[in-house]
Amino acid sequence: MTVSPHPAVTVLAGPTAVGKGTISTYIRDNYPQVWLSVSATTRNPRPGEADGVHYFFVGPEKFGELVQDGEMLEWAIVHGQNSYGTIRSKVEEAVAAGKRVLLEIDLQGARQVKENLPEAKFVFLAPPSWDELVRRLVGRGTEAPEEQQRRLETAKLELAAESEFDVTIVNDDISRASDELVTLMGLTPNDR
Numbered sequence: 001m002t003v004s005p006h007p008a009v010t011v012l013a014g015p016t017a018v019g020k021g022t023i024s025t026y027i028r029d030n031y032p033q034v035w036l037s038v039s040a041t042t043r044n045p046r047p048g049e050a051d052g053v054h055y056f057f058v059g060p061e062k063f064g065e066l067v068q069d070g071e072m073l074e075w076a077i078v079h080g081q082n083s084y085g086t087i088r089s090k091v092e093e094a095v096a097a098g099k100r101v102l103l104e105i106d107l108q109g110a111r112q113v114k115e116n117l118p119e120a121k122f123v124f125l126a127p128p129s130w131d132e133l134v135r136r137l138v139g140r141g142t143e144a145p146e147e148q149q150r151r152l153e154t155a156k157l158e159l160a161a162e163s164e165f166d167v168t169i170v171n172d173d174i175s176r177a178s179d180e181l182v183t184l185m186g187l188t189p190n191d192r
């Protein structure tokens with residue numbers, strides 16, 4: 001079997017606070033040629049987040065129905081709190097329309113996509129160093145110190161999964177790392 005160098009679906013995962021959300025936002029704002037998957041989540045919208053743009057915000061009951069009905073390509077409870085999942089039909093429609101699809105999901109989800117869609121490309125987003133990852137997590141200031149410690153423990157496990165991925169991109173600089181990702185997807189960054 002020949003594997004296409006640029007599969008339709010690319011999965012971006014990496015440890016907490018490495019900058020997955022930041023890179024996704026950068027790509028949403030600068031590369032309209034990338035079809036960024038919008039996940040369903042049970043968490044509440046933050047200020048500035050719009051339903052259907054950043055996430056589909058659903059209640060736990062609706063989320064459970066989507067899982068039960070086999071509508072999720074993958075799903076996971078992230079950081080032991082809320083459920084997040086990729087709606088299969090939306091991805092399939094985008095692929096059928098010839099789009100280059102990007103899924104920004106956690107490691108548990110990436111592993112499920114590998115089971116369900118092995119032809120996808122798996123990209124690991126890595127920090128320049130452990131110390132820089134800690135700086136980003138603490139600097140973001142969105143978690144209390146206890147939760148930060150918990151996430152750093154998880155981050156060690158997540159970093160150990162790098163070898164499961166096809167390629168690593170180091171998030172040293174947001175625009176450089178985003179250009180590298182878009183190029184890997186078979187798109188031209190200059191198109192932005």
Ligand SMILES: Nc1nc2c(ncn2[C@@H]2O[C@H](COP(=O)(O)OP(=O)(O)O)[C@@H](O)[C@H]2O)c(=O)[nH]1
Pocket residue numbers: 016020021039040043074075076078084085086104105106107108109110
């Ligand atoms: N498995 C899975 N993880 C997701 C999905 N969407 C987002 N995530 C992950 O959920 C985590 C939390 O995302 P978010 O609530 O936006 O918060 P933040 O990353 O802490 O700012 C991140 O690690 C995302 O990669 C999804 O559809 N499936």
Ligand SMILES: Nc1ncnc2c1ncn2[C@@H]1O[C@H](COP(=O)(O)OP(=O)(O)O)[C@@H](O)[C@H]1O
Pocket residue numbers: 014015016017018019020021022023136137139140171172173174
């Ligand atoms: N290339 C980078 N250089 C410096 N800081 C970054 C970079 N990418 C992201 N950050 C910062 O690191 C923190 C964590 O990024 P975030 O996107 O929330 O991570 P994740 O979604 O992976 O948990 C944020 O404060 C963000 O501004």
